[in-house]
Amino acid sequence: MRIRIAAEAFDPQAEIAAFAAGRDDAGALVNFVGTCRAKTGDVAVEELRIDHYPGFTEKEIARLAAETAQHCDCPDLLVVHRVGVIRPGEAIVLVAARSIHRANAFKAVESLMDYLKTDAPLWKKESGPGGARWIEPRPQDQERRAKAEEGRKMSETLTVPGGAPGGGRLDPDKAFRPLRVAVLTVSDTRDAENDTSGKLLSDRVTRDGHVLAARGMVKDSIAEIQAQVKKWIADPGVDVVISTGGTGLTGRDVTPEALRPLFDKTIEGFETVWHMTSFQTVGLSTMQSRACAGLAKGTLIFALPGSNGACKDGWDRLIRWQLDSRHRPCNLAELISRFTEA
Amino acid sequence: MGPRAFFAKPDGLLWLMMGAGSGGWVIHLVFLGKFGDVAPAGLGEIALPALRDAGVRTLGDLQHWLAQHQPLLGQAMAATPTRLIVNQCVAHDLSQAIADGDEIAFLPPMSGG
Numbered sequence: 217m218r219i220r221i222a223a224e225a226f227d228p229q230a231e232i233a234a235f236a237a238g239r240d241d242a243g244a245l246v247n248f249v250g251t252c253r254a255k256t257g258d259v260a261v262e263e264l265r266i267d268h269y270p271g272f273t274e275k276e277i278a279r280l281a282a283e284t285a286q287h288c289d290c291p292d293l294l295v296v297h298r299v300g301v302i303r304p305g306e307a308i309v310l311v312a313a314r315s316i317h318r319a320n321a322f323k324a325v326e327s328l329m330d331y332l333k334t335d336a337p338l339w340k341k342e343s344g345p346g347g348a349r350w351i352e353p354r355p356q357d358q359e360r361r362a363k364a365e366e367g368r369k370m371s372e373t374l375t376v377p378g379g380a381p382g383g384g385r386l387d388p389d390k391a392f393r394p395l396r397v398a399v400l401t402v403s404d405t406r407d408a409e410n411d412t413s414g415k416l417l418s419d420r421v422t423r424d425g426h427v428l429a430a431r432g433m434v435k436d437s438i439a440e441i442q443a444q445v446k447k448w449i450a451d452p453g454v455d456v457v458i459s460t461g462g463t464g465l466t467g468r469d470v471t472p473e474a475l476r477p478l479f480d481k482t483i484e485g486f487e488t489v490w491h492m493t494s495f496q497t498v499g500l501s502t503m504q505s506r507a508c509a510g511l512a513k514g515t516l517i518f519a520l521p522g523s524n525g526a527c528k529d530g531w532d533r534l535i536r537w538q539l540d541s542r543h544r545p546c547n548l549a550e551l552i553s554r555f556t557e558a
Numbered sequence: 559m560g561p562r563a564f565f566a567k568p569d570g571l572l573w574l575m576m577g578a579g580s581g582g583w584v585i586h587l588v589f590l591g592k593f594g595d596v597a598p599a600g601l602g603e604i605a606l607p608a609l610r611d612a613g614v615r616t617l618g619d620l621q622h623w624l625a626q627h628q629p630l631l632g633q634a635m636a637a638t639p640t641r642l643i644v645n646q647c648v649a650h651d652l653s654q655a656i657a658d659g660d661e662i663a664f665l666p667p668m669s670g671g
Contacts, residue, residue, distance in 0.1 A: 335668065337590070
């Protein structure tokens, strides 16, 4: 993270080039450059003066950038901000972010700008033929800032950078116990060739250290789903079943109807946390998902939607952590032997 | 009071600083943005005993005292949300006591980006 207060005009392109130099691990670089307007509405701007409070301004911008880095999971940030007398056309601010993929970098630049507008200790005075006036954040700036904060609060309750959601963590003193996971694709239209969500889940199961015990594919049919899942429930070599597909609201979506009668216990909390998580990605569309989870004769069963994005969210932000025996404060993996206790 | 250096920084801030070895009981005031336009030049440094005599103990007292003695500044601060920064840290409590050597900054709404 680099923060610079520039008392003289700076060249954004040169700053970006220096920021980008010598790194090949990031595939995305996003930047925003704010420049001094030549007029505000119909009024000509002759110069803009920006005051700062030396020491405090740097400290506060660094704090805003660090918070953005954390919330957007994008630690590689650059802020260059002009102070002093600025002529029309000159750059006022440069914010740049680098990340492995573009999403985090876009989010970080936008979010940090929203905060800088209202929270960076800088004061702008615009001078023109009609005199000078101090500029304060516009209502739109305040609105954007409020919206950005709301988004951060929402994600704060669910994620910590690079770690488990909701402040969870992996305890290095606890042992990881691999589980045997069966993945079932429920679809009328997919075949082994285009079963992308089934493949995504299977890859993640093994990537995160578990064993892919089985993989199956059935049509959107209650009888077919139940037949396959019952086999796995009865199989002592399967600890967990994850299905993908058939959780929507259309007539063909019957996965919850097939699975719920098999559950001895429904894990209602899964649905709650699933919607909180999914809301961050798809907004209100999460209402159309009937993803669910339950226990059947000691086997953990999760029903995820058929889309790749939903499977990513479901595994990366929920199931992965609950199947990890090191996860604190708690996890489902450590309970597996107790699911069937008398 | 010891010798003082006075200078106006190019960014428009008004700073008054104590000369070396002066050892006076003072607080330093910094007025940012529009407050800097209405704060008189002599207000960068205030002798603490004089403030104490006037009953000024806390940040709230100081703000009140400023409003009484500098009506323009008082009006400007009353007209807009004002943040106080003490020794470069945000002050959340106006009952915070003022101490010798404090640098207290008055910030109008900020406009970066």
